Amino acid sequence: MAGEPRKLALVTGAARGLGRHLCLRLAAAGYDILINYLSSEAAAAKLAAGLGELGAAAWTQRADVSREDQVAALFAAADGTGRELALVINNVGIYNPIALREIDSGQWQRTIATNLNGAFHVCRQALGRLRAGGQIINIGVAGNQLNQAEGSATDYYISKAALLQLTRALAAEYAPDGVRLNMVSPGQLANSIGELGGAPGRVPLGRDGSFEDVWQAIDYLLGADYVTGANIEVAGGYRL
Template identity: 30%
Template sequence: MNSRAAIVTGASRGIGRAIARKLAADGLAVVVGYAGNTDEAETTVKAINSVGGSAVTARADVADEAAVAAMFDLAEQNYGGVDVVVHSAGIVELAPVAELDLAALDRVLRTNLRGTFVVNQQAVRRLRDGGAIVNLSTSVIGLAFPGYGAYAASKGGVEALSLILARELRGRDITVNAVAPGPTATDMFLRGKDEQTIARLAAQPPLERLGTPDDIAETVAFLASPAGRWVNGQVLRANGGII
């Protein structure tokens, strides 16, 4: 058995996949949580196992308490316990507030906010002492891009929950932080944007590029590592200095 194990939700692709691969490279066994794309989740697992890591898939709707509990059960059965939980799963629905279908708002809040609550609740109950919880937020909260009202509102709740949970875990030696990526070159972010829009966004940070999934994975891995133990109850805006 690996000495430490992690659960990463939303790990079938994008930022979540990069996080899963980075944690595995750092020596953690990884449960690759995903919502529905089995082929992509298996691709993540194969990439980890092919270089000597250890990973398994776990299909779970992050807003479903029973499904999330089963994901933690799988981690405990395979690896003896859970030390790190990274909640990366999320969805986005873009529209001005005046035009957004409320059914779309409900979907965003269910996955992004309720999902964070459910995953964190299980993490609190199941994490071994000395562990780490990292939730994914967004720098859109500060950038205030029009059309991102539902998404930013849901992630604002993620940040509040993360800071409160860090204080509720006094005495457990468990850290809780949020990482808030800026514009990052993932399929979800790039979808529907023309080249001019992408170039404009890439030019905004002082580092003059979009973030990459690996940029975010490195930040998360630091918080999950012994080197990050003194960072707790914080929101790290990993965005190249855009705000």
């Protein structure tokens, strides 16, 4: 993007974990960044300062993605940057593995409201703004069509499976506008709070994934003009 005006990338749940790593890589790739956070205000501010050192402009905006009004405010903040929105990454995902027989309706509602409805609110706002060449990348989970994870977290897997269908449906609907939607679905990532433990032994390629492995798939999608509605599993063959 050398010589061109920098475009805006909005990453949800970006103050820590995978979202933080993606912001660092996107800044180095030439994007200015709008960092969405929910509770990690200090981490978001620290990340924004770090992105500045990489030469990117960065803004932070608190928003609970499950709340449509707060997502509208998030995108108003995107408008306020004066940059053209070119990329949105729906990275927010909550995971609290409980067997379906033990789950209460509160957790069910929270998971669907955050992982699925949140992404829906974000997509709706984004699709009203993205121009031809713009794209949305939704973060799923490997094996999300199996709807099964070690006998638990079924709410999580259903939310991600539905998000994949939303990705495909919107990809078909917006392809004529030149706007692409894809999903990147990690397997078990090392150094994450959702760590299952002992996953490398179950991964055909013999190790947990890294945030950098996920970035490589996203980096590919950024320039993959003919790819839409795809789901790239970054899982070392896990759950094949």
